[in-house]
Amino acid sequence: MILKATGISKSFGGLIALKNVDFHINSGEILGLIGPNGAGKTTIFNVLTGIYHPEQGNIDFNGEDISKYRPFEICHKGIARTFQVTRAFLDMSCLENVLVGIIGNNPNLSPAEKKSEAIKYLEFVGLKNSVDTQAKNLTLVGKKRLELARALSTHPKLLLLDEVLSGLNTTEMREACDLINIILDKFGITIFWVEHVMSAIMEVSGRIIVLDHGEKIAEGLPKDIANNAEVIEAYLGESDA
Amino acid sequence: ISADTIKIGVVGPRTGSAAATGTAFAEGIDLALDYINGKGGLLGKKVEVVFEDTGGVPEKGVAAVEKLVNRDKVPLVVGTSHSSVGIAISEQANRYKTPFIIAESWADEITSKNYKYIFRAGPCNTGVVSEIIKWLKAEGFKKASLVAENTDWGLGIKKLTVEALKEANIEFQTIDTERNSKDHYTELSKIMKYDPEIILAFVYGFGVHYFIAQANEVGLTPKAIIFEGAGPPSLWPQFWENVGDAGNLECFISSMHKSAQPNQVAKDYWDNYVKKFGKEPSDYKSRSIYRVLLIAFDAIEKANSLDGDKLVDALEKSNVTVPSGQVNFGTEKGSVWYHQFQPPMLIIQWQDRQQTVIFPENVATGKLIRE
Amino acid sequence: MNSLFFMYLTNGIVMGIIFALSALGVSLIVGIMNVINFAHGELYIFAGYISYILSVKLGISFYFAIPIAILTIFIIGILIEESLIKPTYGNDMYSLIITFILSIVLQNFALLVFGPFPNKPPNWISGATNMFGLFRYGNQRLVSCLAAIGIIIIVFLLIKKTWFGKTIRAVSQDRETASLMGIDTSKVNMLSFGLGCAIAGAAGVVLAPIFPVTPLAGVEISLIAFIILVIGGMGSLWGCIIGGLIIGIVQSFGAAYISSGYKDIFGFIILILVLFIRPSGLFGRKAL
Amino acid sequence: MLKSKYILGLFILAIFLSFPIYIGKYWLHVSIISLFYVMMASSWNLLAGYTGQVSFAHAAFAGIGAYVSGIIAIKLNIPPTIGLFIGAGIASLFGLGLGMLCIKMGGIYLSLTTLAFSEIIRLIITNEYELTRGTMGLEVPNLIGFYSKTIYFYIMIAVSIIFLLIIYKIIKSDLGTSFRAISNDELAANSLGINVIRVRIVAFVISSAMAGFAGALFGHYLLLITPDISSLSQMFLILAMTIIGGMGSFFGPIIGAFFLETLSEYIRIYGEYHVLIFGIVALIIARFAPSGLDGIYQEKISPKMAKS
Amino acid sequence: MLEVQNIDIYRGETQILWDVSFRINQKEIVAILGANGAGKSTLIASILGLLHPVSGKIIFRENDISKISSHAITRMGIACVPEGRHIFQDMTVLENLEIGAYSKRARPSLNKNIKWVFDLFPIMNERKNQLGGTLSGGEQQMLAIGRALMSKPDLLLLDELSLGLAPKITIDLLKTIETLRDENTTILLVEQNVEMALNHCDRSYILETGKISIEGTAQELMSNDHIRKAYMGI
Ligand SMILES: Nc1ncnc2c1ncn2[C@@H]1O[C@H](COP(=O)(O)OP(=O)(O)OP(=O)(O)O)[C@@H](O)[C@H]1O
Ligand SMILES: Nc1ncnc2c1ncn2[C@@H]1O[C@H](COP(=O)(O)OP(=O)(O)OP(=O)(O)O)[C@@H](O)[C@H]1O
Ligand SMILES: [Mg+2]
Numbered sequence A: 001m002i003l004k005a006t007g008i009s010k011s012f013g014g015l016i017a018l019k020n021v022d023f024h025i026n027s028g029e030i031l032g033l034i035g036p037n038g039a040g041k042t043t044i045f046n047v048l049t050g051i052y053h054p055e056q057g058n059i060d061f062n063g064e065d066i067s068k069y070r071p072f073e074i075c076h077k078g079i080a081r082t083f084q085v086t087r088a089f090l091d092m093s094c095l096e097n098v099l100v101g102i103i104g105n106n107p108n109l110s111p112a113e114k115k116s117e118a119i120k121y122l123e124f125v126g127l128k129n130s131v132d133t134q135a136k137n138l139t140l141v142g143k144k145r146l147e148l149a150r151a152l153s154t155h156p157k158l159l160l161l162d163e164v165l166s167g168l169n170t171t172e173m174r175e176a177c178d179l180i181n182i183i184l185d186k187f188g189i190t191i192f193w194v195e196h197v198m199s200a201i202m203e204v205s206g207r208i209i210v211l212d213h214g215e216k217i218a219e220g221l222p223k224d225i226a227n228n229a230e231v232i233e234a235y236l237g238e239s240d241a
Numbered sequence B: 001i002s003a004d005t006i007k008i009g010v011v012g013p014r015t016g017s018a019a020a021t022g023t024a025f026a027e028g029i030d031l032a033l034d035y036i037n038g039k040g041g042l043l044g045k046k047v048e049v050v051f052e053d054t055g056g057v058p059e060k061g062v063a064a065v066e067k068l069v070n071r072d073k074v075p076l077v078v079g080t081s082h083s084s085v086g087i088a089i090s091e092q093a094n095r096y097k098t099p100f101i102i103a104e105s106w107a108d109e110i111t112s113k114n115y116k117y118i119f120r121a122g123p124c125n126t127g128v129v130s131e132i133i134k135w136l137k138a139e140g141f142k143k144a145s146l147v148a149e150n151t152d153w154g155l156g157i158k159k160l161t162v163e164a165l166k167e168a169n170i171e172f173q174t175i176d177t178e179r180n181s182k183d184h185y186t187e188l189s190k191i192m193k194y195d196p197e198i199i200l201a202f203v204y205g206f207g208v209h210y211f212i213a214q215a216n217e218v219g220l221t222p223k224a225i226i227f228e229g230a231g232p233p234s235l236w237p238q239f240w241e242n243v244g245d246a247g248n249l250e251c252f253i254s255s256m257h258k259s260a261q262p263n264q265v266a267k268d269y270w271d272n273y274v275k276k277f278g279k280e281p282s283d284y285k286s287r288s289i290y291r292v293l294l295i296a297f298d299a300i301e302k303a304n305s306l307d308g309d310k311l312v313d314a315l316e317k318s319n320v321t322v323p324s325g326q327v328n329f330g331t332e333k334g335s336v337w338y339h340q341f342q343p344p345m346l347i348i349q350w351q352d353r354q355q356t357v358i359f360p361e362n363v364a365t366g367k368l369i370r371e
Numbered sequence C: 001m002n003s004l005f006f007m008y009l010t011n012g013i014v015m016g017i018i019f020a021l022s023a024l025g026v027s028l029i030v031g032i033m034n035v036i037n038f039a040h041g042e043l044y045i046f047a048g049y050i051s052y053i054l055s056v057k058l059g060i061s062f063y064f065a066i067p068i069a070i071l072t073i074f075i076i077g078i079l080i081e082e083s084l085i086k087p088t089y090g091n092d093m094y095s096l097i098i099t100f101i102l103s104i105v106l107q108n109f110a111l112l113v114f115g116p117f118p119n120k121p122p123n124w125i126s127g128a129t130n131m132f133g134l135f136r137y138g139n140q141r142l143v144s145c146l147a148a149i150g151i152i153i154i155v156f157l158l159i160k161k162t163w164f165g166k167t168i169r170a171v172s173q174d175r176e177t178a179s180l181m182g183i184d185t186s187k188v189n190m191l192s193f194g195l196g197c198a199i200a201g202a203a204g205v206v207l208a209p210i211f212p213v214t215p216l217a218g219v220e221i222s223l224i225a226f227i228i229l230v231i232g233g234m235g236s237l238w239g240c241i242i243g244g245l246i247i248g249i250v251q252s253f254g255a256a257y258i259s260s261g262y263k264d265i266f267g268f269i270i271l272i273l274v275l276f277i278r279p280s281g282l283f284g285r286k287a288l
Numbered sequence D: 001m002l003k004s005k006y007i008l009g010l011f012i013l014a015i016f017l018s019f020p021i022y023i024g025k026y027w028l029h030v031s032i033i034s035l036f037y038v039m040m041a042s043s044w045n046l047l048a049g050y051t052g053q054v055s056f057a058h059a060a061f062a063g064i065g066a067y068v069s070g071i072i073a074i075k076l077n078i079p080p081t082i083g084l085f086i087g088a089g090i091a092s093l094f095g096l097g098l099g100m101l102c103i104k105m106g107g108i109y110l111s112l113t114t115l116a117f118s119e120i121i122r123l124i125i126t127n128e129y130e131l132t133r134g135t136m137g138l139e140v141p142n143l144i145g146f147y148s149k150t151i152y153f154y155i156m157i158a159v160s161i162i163f164l165l166i167i168y169k170i171i172k173s174d175l176g177t178s179f180r181a182i183s184n185d186e187l188a189a190n191s192l193g194i195n196v197i198r199v200r201i202v203a204f205v206i207s208s209a210m211a212g213f214a215g216a217l218f219g220h221y222l223l224l225i226t227p228d229i230s231s232l233s234q235m236f237l238i239l240a241m242t243i244i245g246g247m248g249s250f251f252g253p254i255i256g257a258f259f260l261e262t263l264s265e266y267i268r269i270y271g272e273y274h275v276l277i278f279g280i281v282a283l284i285i286a287r288f289a290p291s292g293l294d295g296i297y298q299e300k301i302s303p304k305m306a307k308s
Numbered sequence E: 001m002l003e004v005q006n007i008d009i010y011r012g013e014t015q016i017l018w019d020v021s022f023r024i025n026q027k028e029i030v031a032i033l034g035a036n037g038a039g040k041s042t043l044i045a046s047i048l049g050l051l052h053p054v055s056g057k058i059i060f061r062e063n064d065i066s067k068i069s070s071h072a073i074t075r076m077g078i079a080c081v082p083e084g085r086h087i088f089q090d091m092t093v094l095e096n097l098e099i100g101a102y103s104k105r106a107r108p109s110l111n112k113n114i115k116w117v118f119d120l121f122p123i124m125n126e127r128k129n130q131l132g133g134t135l136s137g138g139e140q141q142m143l144a145i146g147r148a149l150m151s152k153p154d155l156l157l158l159d160e161l162s163l164g165l166a167p168k169i170t171i172d173l174l175k176t177i178e179t180l181r182d183e184n185t186t187i188l189l190v191e192q193n194v195e196m197a198l199n200h201c202d203r204s205y206i207l208e209t210g211k212i213s214i215e216g217t218a219q220e221l222m223s224n225d226h227i228r229k230a231y232m233g234i
């Protein structure tokens, strides 16, 4: 087990975004997180990465409680993420964007090493031709790829992906899913991801957690989740999509 | 040294909050140049003035002198109005061995340091305070509030006044204020509480206008008399607009009044001013710079040289007549009076928006009016 | 002791309201455009000068002088927005720098044109009122204070209750999307900057009879306004009012019981305290 | 290409170093003042131009450095050569405190808070008459045993070069990249492992230490320090120089400082218009050439020269 | 209703669209499909007047709108759900919706429309006083759609409708769109989920690297091999 969260609660004003949520992530797995809009998925990510501190509960990451750490400390511990609404450094080139992640975690490399590392990740996500492009000139999907490269460059043990597939067509989605599998296999990075695209999440994830109104309503293998009545009711709807 | 002109350096605040003084200086310079060049100049050369800005800030004053001495190579510098600027410049002028004649920096420190190259032909705090106390005694004031701005000048003159008031057995309270403060209700309520006969206000800035207007609002005047100890604020053009009827019966100190012209030079100055600028001088600062320039001209003439040491000799022996009388610099070391010439001061009261000289008695044109 | 205490309190409140009015214009512009108008104080001063010139030099009744002055500042504001601010949209820091330079330019311009003396339009009303038999208080101050309250209320209604208010906020947050809602964003920006300036102008006109204007007095006005802004929370109208009152009252009592020399410092001390306790200001929203 | 640039640089430096031989006392004085502004504008640029933190407290830090060094020289007889470093140290401590206070909010809050801070410093200097002699100004001792403009000139050059080297190192280093990342998106930088607050404060502390050192040096040169050193008009000059030369560019503030100081000598006669002219020049450049003189050179002149 | 005639669009120096032409008739749902970076969003931006074509024309109801500024275009009855949502972050949900009804023609029915949007997305009603920027991703998408509907547009442009929405919500929305069409709103849809888009549109255009490559009815395209392979992964 790489991460174990127990009794996480978080509210905004009167709104309870997370209510006593327990879950764990096994190392080397791909864990999916689904749930209706506003269920609290992104909030879980924000809590795991220290952007919010949970009001209750603790988060054990490799034997250490990280629930009070600040974002950069958590990153140093080995959790990286992408943002649902992308947050690239718009006035910097793709290369520099990735360099930031390397500087933050591996400051002792030589400049040349840093650069070649950065390029390696950009190539991996398919931005080989955009190394010197300003991030603001990328399309939405380009920005998502960049976020992925940046996240990988921090050498995480656990990678949180927030809707990286949205905005891709089916073919592109296939490629992306392959990429995710490679990240797990080649880099050995555990993955925890949020996605609304059922076909992908069911196929790629080993296990899935379902959240609704800040509470965990189901957990299990994809095929069980797909047939869980409560999940269908709250989230999937009865159609075939 | 330029072949055909003699350059004299003048420093004064042409910008900043006392820029009005700079304007007055410029007028005085014009008149002094008309006078000397009309007479054929000095040592057979035309006289030229380089007027540098101090902005009322010591550093800028120092920079101005740096330029006058090193770039324009003037033999002597006159002018300035802020005490802080005067102090800074006198250090530097003395270092450069360039004679410096101060017009309107009142701090005692300037002459009490007894620097060889520094002269003052204008009021010093000690002189001003003793004049004021004489007047207070003559009028028989018994209870005073002393309001002083929290600057070098304000604090300096406050200290002297406090000692003098104690000596004169006049009961008093002291209150500090900001030079440019606009709201004086707090200070005024404290004064109300104390209920003095006279308020001595040492504020060299617009603050005193607000003070006078607000004193009237809270009902402090006309029961008590306000005396303003810096001179110009009560003479600045907008005085009446700013204070309205509250300005009536206010008293202030000045070194010049139309009716108190001690000599022909003063009368000529007044007439020439009116002729040249088509109005009467609003305050005495144009005459102050005129005064020091006349002294400077005379010294160059007498020394027949532009050498600093010779000029100092000539200045020490000066007996030229200027609008405020005959100049005599003290030469005995050890006090504020060394190289100091104190022009006579007048106490003036606004009576129906007219200036009435009320002290000293020999030149008075009227009597102090109280409510 | 008691009468003094009430005098300090009253004066603190009156000054506080006056401060709030002086800060309202900047607060509005920050709130809706995310632009700090450093030249705020100078526009205030200019309005004072215009009303002075109209009423004293040209003998126009102040009933006319006041609206003319405010209108002039409104137009000046629009010109500033069109010529200097427009190109900086989206770059908060750059607009800050530009308006800072502008304020220095305007100060020195005023110094050349109007001279260094304070200028004061005539009082609207003379005399003083005896307050509860405890102390006397200048009538003009009371009237200016009432006018300030009036202006503050009008601005509140305008921003909180009208379409115009909603529109300017939308534009401030996302120009492009606002234009997709059918909003003419250039016009709205122009008008809202003009409005902020006009409020500065209104403050200048209302307060000039009590505190005559000088070319350099704008700096103090801006400083007080900025302190209020930080204390109250950037762009919050309520913050602006509460911040103004706090500064007014603290200054009044501080000058009375501690030292008049350090009067201006009390505001700064409050500022530091607030930053310690609530970095985003009393009414500020915490940015994510 | 690169080599010829170096040669040009060395050539300019050589001309500069030989100034005392032929430019005369007065222009030497002007050069010394320009060098002071080079230090101030460059260190301010490090903060404002590279991390986007437009601080208005830079002149105040110069004031702190100058007063600390001056006061301890007078009251405690500490030699000014050591005082310089103590002054810079105290200034950087204030920088640290101020940084911790307002850096979290960043942006406009930082600007306004630093503005307020600089006013506090000015007020305290003015009011703490006993210690600072208020507006009268504090007379401080010479840096070394005797007074020589030439020696001051060389000291100023040496310190300027050291400052510029440090700044250059910083902006080309990882710290420089972090600066830019933070000014782009703080949260994202934080999530990528950058300790945002620390990076910001580091920038703040370095630049205030530089300002403190420069201020102290300047004070000992003028032999006089007044509250004006930490006034808003000083701040305006620093800002105007940076803007005119080019904000966020390495050479910008250097060009700007020399440009404005020289201009200032030529428009001296127009006393009242002086600041107005500076302001208008700065405004025009800020509006029409936001990247300043250096930017104009890079965009317009340099490519042409490359072509021909 | 809308006719785009041979437009060329640049962003800065680079040309993004080449000689693009298409038309939408009244009461029609037209889908524009294409890979990432094909230029779909750019096309929407140029209809909205955010970008102006270098050559070619855009005709909306007999008016050439290719040189008009965007606020004027939207006032003519065009609304959009922009890519990336662009919610007014610091305004409440309710205020966001009200701003959607800014145009004169929409204001009278403001309250009615708000109710309609709340019926469509009940969660918006629950969150109505929350600031737009703090909504979850999907909630923001709903708000963006609601805001566009507030103006009762004649032509509705939807850039990536289903982005970030839960499957259930997406299904409901597509039904709503069909209802809207039946109520006389014309719809231009940009979608990544090609299969879904084709299931619900009348006609469709395929945009490939800035050029229209294929057009046809939904059924025609569904059975087009190239499309099945490149976009539907079949
Ligand atoms: N800063 C905040 N202030 C107030 N409410 C918030 C804040 N952040 C999130 N919320 C609310 O918390 C709830 C959970 O949000 P979250 O972003 O976690 O949802 P989500 O599961 O990621 O949804 P989606 O699939 O739409 O992205 C939402 O209703 C949202 O409106
Ligand atoms: N602001 C911009 N400046 C320069 N180029 C841009 C800009 N925005 C987009 N582009 C480029 O224009 C091309 C088309 O982009 P557009 O956003 O229209 O594509 P799209 O079809 O909507 O793609 P997606 O499915 O990723 O949203 C892309 O190559 C992109 O890199
Ligand atoms: Mg989410």
Ligand SMILES: [Mg+2]
Residues within 6 Å of the ligand: A140, E040, E041, E042, E083, E159
């Ligand atoms: Mg797109």
